[in-house]
Amino acid sequence: MTIKLLGTGAADGVPPLFTANRLGSRSFEPNSKDFRTRAAALIDGCLKLDLGPDTMAQNQRFQIDPLLWDAIIFTHSHEDHFTVSEIQYALYPFNGNEYPPFTIYANPTVCSMIEWRYPAWPLEIIETRLYEEIQIGDYRMTPVRAKHAEPEECQNLIFEKDGKKIGYMTDTGWWPDPTWEHLEGIRLDAMVIECTDGLVDSGYRGHLALAELEKVLENLYRIGTIKAGIPILTTHHSHLGGSHEELMEAMKPLGIAPGYDGVEITV
Numbered sequence: 287m288t289i290k291l292l293g294t295g296a297a298d299g300v301p302p303l304f305t306a307n308r309l310g311s312r313s314f315e316p317n318s319k320d321f322r323t324r325a326a327a328l329i330d331g332c333l334k335l336d337l338g339p340d341t342m343a344q345n346q347r348f349q350i351d352p353l354l355w356d357a358i359i360f361t362h363s364h365e366d367h368f369t370v371s372e373i374q375y376a377l378y379p380f381n382g383n384e385y386p387p388f389t390i391y392a393n394p395t396v397c398s399m400i401e402w403r404y405p406a407w408p409l410e411i412i413e414t415r416l417y418e419e420i421q422i423g424d425y426r427m428t429p430v431r432a433k434h435a436e437p438e439e440c441q442n443l444i445f446e447k448d449g450k451k452i453g454y455m456t457d458t459g460w461w462p463d464p465t466w467e468h469l470e471g472i473r474l475d476a477m478v479i480e481c482t483d484g485l486v487d488s489g490y491r492g493h494l495a496l497a498e499l500e501k502v503l504e505n506l507y508r509i510g511t512i513k514a515g516i517p518i519l520t521t522h523h524s525h526l527g528g529s530h531e532e533l534m535e536a537m538k539p540l541g542i543a544p545g546y547d548g549v550e551i552t553v
């Protein structure tokens with residue numbers, strides 16, 4: 287299984303919209319690791335994780351063919367992850383399709399927002415339930431609850447195929463007890479986890495700074511969900527939390543690395 291991070295920026299991206307950019311000119315260069323579009327990922331070219339406002343630019347940059355997506359899976363309804371209007375381009379009159387080539391999987395909030403926006407459209411929309419495994423083609427996916435966007439059920443996602451498991455944990459916060467209990471029975475082979483605030487704690491508890499992420503990792507090691515040596519990358523970075531280089535230095539002792547747009551992990 288290969289997960290490719292198409293976007294690794296926080297909600298306002300890097301360089302950010304309408305904000306003095308703490309990282310300066312290097313984050314304006316498209317090949318810089320400090321150039322971050324809004325968080326999204328792709329598993330094996332066929333499972334699309336979130337569909338945010340930078341979807342088109344990400345497809346163009348990484349030559350992604352969205353006709354190969356069997357599923358679009360939403361984590362929650364925040365606009366950096368869920369741009370409902372992009373869904374319309376899958377159908378007539380933008381092309382000759384009577385049905386879109388993908389199935390949508392999402393929490394109840396996102397499902398009802400799509401149904402409200404496109405009440406009569408032939409979309410296949412499947413509601414995903416917390417801690418309940420669901421089969422998506424050759425993959426098994428289990429959503430766990432994040433401490434984010436409450437009272438909405440923001441979902442972090444665990445994917446399994448051929449005995450390998452990857453966790454995609456964007457917009458996380460400190461997980462609630464049922465998530466910790468669920469993770470106790472899971473052994474991940476790789477993990478992508480947010481580190482929105484990086485080196486500067488914003489005080490907002492719906493995201494993680496590096497100091498909090500360190501505690502999350504300690505706990506995950508303690509309960510056996512992760513073990514030393516597995517690939518762990520961060521995502522959803524704000525420009526306020528430090529540059530890629532600064533984060534790399536700070537994360538080295540933890541055995542993890544900051545993700546960047548275009549990076550892949552294969553397990």
Ligand SMILES: [Zn+2]
Binds near residue numbers: 297457522
């Ligand atoms: Zn977000």
Ligand SMILES: [Zn+2]
Binds near residue numbers: 364434
């Ligand atoms: Zn969010």
